[in-house]
Amino acid sequence: MLYELAQLTLQIGATQKAVAGIKAYVSDSAAKGTLLGCWSSEIGExxxxxxxxxxxxxxxxxxxxxxxxxxxxxxxxxxxxxxLEMDSYAPFPGIAPVKPGALGPIYEIRTYALKPDGLPGTIAAWQASLPARNALSANLVVMHTLDGPPRFTHIWPYASLEQRTAIRTKSVATGVWPPAGGPANIAVMKNGIWLPTEISPLK
Structure with missing residues (x-):
């Protein structure tokens, strides 16, 4: 499976109107692909x-x-x-396809710009460390861009912001996370907290 992550910047107060349009757009008879998630930004941009x-x-x-x-x-x-930004992605090797479900309602989306040669080392580091991190809380997907500057995005669902803080603190304290050697491949880091909209199959 391949993915598209589109990020739409909207006029202030226009989220509900935009979501109605998005629902119609992805449900149109001409549309390809399957809607998996639709979130509104809560913390960050x-x-x-x-x-x-x-x-x-x-x-x-x-x-x-x-x-x-x-x-x-x-x-x-x-x-x-x-x-409007639209990016195409392939999952890291061994990552299971994203399936809808009630996993949140807090979703953290992190996108990291990689150094020019950073993808192979990043994949290796994640393959070594992700099983232990998943034992604390499951990753939804980690995927790398297929076009544009080299980047990868990982999405993490949490039951609450408090759970996120507790799990991230524990992962660092126990040495589970971040992946050993992974940060050396990263140039720029960006994250945000997102909430599911009413049309999102991922809740």
Whole structure:
């Protein structure tokens, strides 16, 4: 499975209107892929919606990207949309496909820009360390970009902000996290806390 993570920056107060448009857009008969998550930003950059979709193959992903780029109303919310980013991703080796479910309601989305040669070392570090980290709380997905600057994104669901803090503190204190050698490959780090919208299959 391949993924697209789209981030839509909206006019202030326009989230509900945008989400209605997004629902129509991804449900259209011409749409490809499967909606997995749709979140609104809570901590970090505000007035944003993130849309995660899964695709069976590169052709399906390419066709859907073409629909957005050549269409007159991407995500059916152009009247409140001020900026749009769409990135294509492949999961790290061995990562299970994302499945809908009630895993949150707190979702942390982290995107790290890699050094030019950083992807192989990052994958190796994560493969070695992720099982122990998953024993504390399960990772939803970790995936690397297929285009643009080299980056990878990992998404973590939590029951609460308090649970997130407790688990992250324990993971560092016990030496489980971050992955040994992983930080050496990272150039820039960005994260945000997101909440599921009413259309999100991931709750």
């Amino acid at each position: 505000l007035n944003k919606v993130a849309v995660l979709r899964g695709f069976a193959d590169a052709a399906e992903l390419r066709d859907e990207r073409k629909r957005a780029l050549e269409g007159s109303n991407p995500f059916s919310c152009l009247d409140v949309l001020t900026h």
